[in-house]
Amino acid sequence: MLDRYGIVALFAFMAVLFPAIPLVFSWVIRPKKPNKSKRSTYECGLEFEDFPEEAQHVWVQFRVQYFLYALIFVVFDVEVVYLYPWAVAYNTLGLFALVEMIIFLGILVLALAYAWRKGLLEWT
Amino acid sequence: MSTPIALTYVGFFVMAAVALAGGFIAVGARNILRAAIGLILALVGVAGIYFVLEAEFVAVVQILIYVGAISILILFAVMLTRGLMKRDLPAQNAQWIAAVFISLLLFAALLYVAISTNWRAVETKVAGDLIPKIGTELMTTYLLPFEAVSLLLLAALVGAIVIARE
Amino acid sequence: MDFINNIFTNSYEWIVYWIHSLLAGLNLAKDFENALVAAIMVFLVIIVILLWMVLMVLILIWLERKNAARIQDRVGPNRVGPWGLLQPVADTLKMFIKEDIVPENADRFVHTIAPMIVMMPAVLMFAVIPWGKGMFPVDLNIGILWIVAVASIGTIGVFLGGYGSNNKYSLLGGMRAVAQMVSYEIPQVLTIVPIVLMVGSMSLVKINEAQSGWAGMQWFVFAIPVGPIAFVIYYLSALAEVGRTPFDLPEGESEIVAGYMTEYSGMKWALFYLAEYFNFFIVCTIAATLFLGGWNGPILPGYVWFIGKVYALVLLGMWIRMTWPRFRVDQLMNFAWKVLVPIALVNIVLAGLALPLLKYFGFSV
Numbered sequence: 001m002l003d004r005y006g007i008v009a010l011f012a013f014m015a016v017l018f019p020a021i022p023l024v025f026s027w028v029i030r031p032k033k034p035n036k037s038k039r040s041t042y043e044c045g046l047e048f049e050d051f052p053e054e055a056q057h058v059w060v061q062f063r064v065q066y067f068l069y070a071l072i073f074v075v076f077d078v079e080v081v082y083l084y085p086w087a088v089a090y091n092t093l094g095l096f097a098l099v100e101m102i103i104f105l106g107i108l109v110l111a112l113a114y115a116w117r118k119g120l121l122e123w124t
Numbered sequence: 125m126s127t128p129i130a131l132t133y134v135g136f137f138v139m140a141a142v143a144l145a146g147g148f149i150a151v152g153a154r155n156i157l158r159a160a161i162g163l164i165l166a167l168v169g170v171a172g173i174y175f176v177l178e179a180e181f182v183a184v185v186q187i188l189i190y191v192g193a194i195s196i197l198i199l200f201a202v203m204l205t206r207g208l209m210k211r212d213l214p215a216q217n218a219q220w221i222a223a224v225f226i227s228l229l230l231f232a233a234l235l236y237v238a239i240s241t242n243w244r245a246v247e248t249k250v251a252g253d254l255i256p257k258i259g260t261e262l263m264t265t266y267l268l269p270f271e272a273v274s275l276l277l278l279a280a281l282v283g284a285i286v287i288a289r290e
Numbered sequence: 291m292d293f294i295n296n297i298f299t300n301s302y303e304w305i306v307y308w309i310h311s312l313l314a315g316l317n318l319a320k321d322f323e324n325a326l327v328a329a330i331m332v333f334l335v336i337i338v339i340l341l342w343m344v345l346m347v348l349i350l351i352w353l354e355r356k357n358a359a360r361i362q363d364r365v366g367p368n369r370v371g372p373w374g375l376l377q378p379v380a381d382t383l384k385m386f387i388k389e390d391i392v393p394e395n396a397d398r399f400v401h402t403i404a405p406m407i408v409m410m411p412a413v414l415m416f417a418v419i420p421w422g423k424g425m426f427p428v429d430l431n432i433g434i435l436w437i438v439a440v441a442s443i444g445t446i447g448v449f450l451g452g453y454g455s456n457n458k459y460s461l462l463g464g465m466r467a468v469a470q471m472v473s474y475e476i477p478q479v480l481t482i483v484p485i486v487l488m489v490g491s492m493s494l495v496k497i498n499e500a501q502s503g504w505a506g507m508q509w510f511v512f513a514i515p516v517g518p519i520a521f522v523i524y525y526l527s528a529l530a531e532v533g534r535t536p537f538d539l540p541e542g543e544s545e546i547v548a549g550y551m552t553e554y555s556g557m558k559w560a561l562f563y564l565a566e567y568f569n570f571f572i573v574c575t576i577a578a579t580l581f582l583g584g585w586n587g588p589i590l591p592g593y594v595w596f597i598g599k600v601y602a603l604v605l606l607g608m609w610i611r612m613t614w615p616r617f618r619v620d621q622l623m624n625f626a627w628k629v630l631v632p633i634a635l636v637n638i639v640l641a642g643l644a645l646p647l648l649k650y651f652g653f654s655v
Contacts, residue, residue: 005175006131007332007428008417014336015413019406019561026386026557064288066465067200069623071288073472074193075281076631080479081185082262082270083638084435087486089259090642097263098642100271105635107274111281112631120285121627122620127321157400157453164446184432184439192442196468199449203465253431255492 068120072112079108135176143169160202164195181255295591299424306331335427339416347567348378354608361612388556393456400454405554405561407447411440412568418494419575422585422593426495433494434486437576438479441531444569445471451554451562466619473623474530477630481524484516484641485580488648498584506595509583513648516641521581523634525603528573530626532566534611574603 086101115121146169149162167190174183262270293300309327318326352367352375359366367374392401418433420426430436445468452464486492488510489500501509511517554562578584578599585592617625 002128002132002176002178003328004428004430005178005180006135006328008175008414008430009135010329010332011336011414011417011427012410014333014340015410016406018340018413019409022386022561023402023406023557026390030387030556031389066469067197067204068285068288069469069473070193070197070200071284072281072627073476074189074197075277076476077189077193077479078277079274080476080483081189082273083480083483084486084492085181085255085259085262087259087483088490088492089256089263090487090645091490092256093260093263098639100263100267101642102639103271104274105639107271107278109632109635111278112627114278114282115285116628118285121623127319127325131325155397157397161400161450180430180432181435184435188435188439188442192439192445193472195446196449196472199446200465200468203453253491255431256490 068115072115072120075111076108079104132176136173139169139172139176141169142166142172145169156202157199160195160198163198164191167191167195181258295423297591298422298593302331302335305334332427339427340413343416343568343571346571347564348382350567350571350604351378351381353604354611357605357608358612361609382560385557385560390556390558396456397454400450401554402558404447404451404454405558405565407450408444408565409561409568410447411442411444412565412572414440415572419572419579420495420498420584421596422591423498425585425593429493429495432492434482434492434497434576434580437572438475438482441569442475444565455554470619470622470626471531473626474527474630477523477527477626477634478531480631480634480638481520481527482580483638484520485510487638487641487645488513488516494579494584498579498586501583502586505588506583506586507588509581509586511581513651516637516644516648517581519633519637519640521577523630523637524581525577525606527626527630528577529607529610530622532569532573534570534607570607571600571604574600574607577603 082104083101086097090097143166146162146164146166150159150166151162153159153162167186171183171186171191174180174186306327309330310323313323313327355377356366356374367377370376370380392398415437417427418430418436420429448471449464449468452460452462452467455461485497489497491497509517511521575596578596582599582603583595584599585596587595
């Protein structure tokens, strides 16, 4: 089995190399003429330097909503991890495995329903 | 030493180096986002070590959960800290002497345990496909922990939601 | 007939034999020589796949622009080469020579590695995809789970891209994009479970082989009721994950400028763009493998069927892009969590219940 992962390791090596090579190539042949207005961030036509000092440090009012989506994603991701070996072994297991998995899924559907009822899946 | 075994050693050392590099970056970086990237690198290194150990399912689960989901969670959590846009956090705080001392003590203890244990290599290779076995074991021997995990996930989600909303 | 069917696997064997004969003079240890030949062959295969993929993406870019044009009742690029066929080549050259503008106060390191992190999964996923019978780099036991796991790495790159630009809009676009990708990953992963259930293995090669009945037409999409539901959910959530209209709010061309890609120019932008097309192509190959039978099909060689199916799905995706209006962001999230996830879960239970019935029709291993 290890020889298979040797191939995967080579793929990983190439996966790092493949984006790196055009980047290096492009770095060699492209012009490098930075000037003030090129380096300013895109702000719909306004000059960044004209903003007051406080506004020049960027942060976005971070909404907890993003974090909650990532959270519920983690919970379901772990659930998926349990689903896959069950699915692979299902053929040899029979109906009681289905019942056990329904219990497992049921509890997680409860979690989803809780999040839904509490309005956590709303964007605003 | 035959080629496959030599390659195993090479693989292990490379992956361990990656994990260690990630760890060093995670601890030593000034910018908190770079530290988070170091953590992600360390998690990838650990996944690589699992691959070298032929535990392919565990390795891929490590990538899926840790690198795919929890890293995003950590990055989002890092965004919650207002100090993000400032470049440098102080690298040392007032208690660094005590911290170094305790770390060295812990390192010595772990080293002693690692050297003096009689590590037995696992002689019995599990034959054939591991994953159906994992599935079967989950449904039979380890059924109760399996169902308990779903309850744990429910509790974790509810708890995290309650905390995050405040 | 057999010669055409196996032309690629046979060429592989010939090249291996040729390399062995070249190395025979050096008198290396058997172990080492085999490992060396294997390594050389893997490099060759990777380079062939990458070159092939670059060609595919060039074709895809051309197809997209021509299709968009025709559906919108105009002509599309027709100046650069006959029928505008060299247009993507011209675009590629342009990307190489454009200046790389990094905004001041942006984190240079993060700005550079973000496109690389987005590109990496796209390359890694090709390790397992079978293009025809016996035409795959590696047959992992965890095949489809490998693809799922590696795909989830891309979200980190998108987030870093949004952060590394020191631009409010990029950051917002990046976080939205991550929230969207992450929300649609769950239905995508859940719909694959019934397929794994029916095959009893996660290996893509075995999934292909399980669909070879009925003279090569026993595709899982015909496994009513589980198959079509799973196929539709998978295709929609995969389109959303890749970020194509109607789910392309992160790039929202008329809304948030270019979202997380706003501050990228030149090669780095090209890598983001390339990665998007790579991902779209990969998603179509996976859908073709899981649901449409991969390289199975009567009469024609396997690889012809495979490419045909993949392009059918690609054209379907482009057609959808040109005709449906864009989702609003809250509609997007609601659709994922409140519609797709419940249906996918019900589908899994259905698959478990219906397995004896499907077995009767010869669907399961």
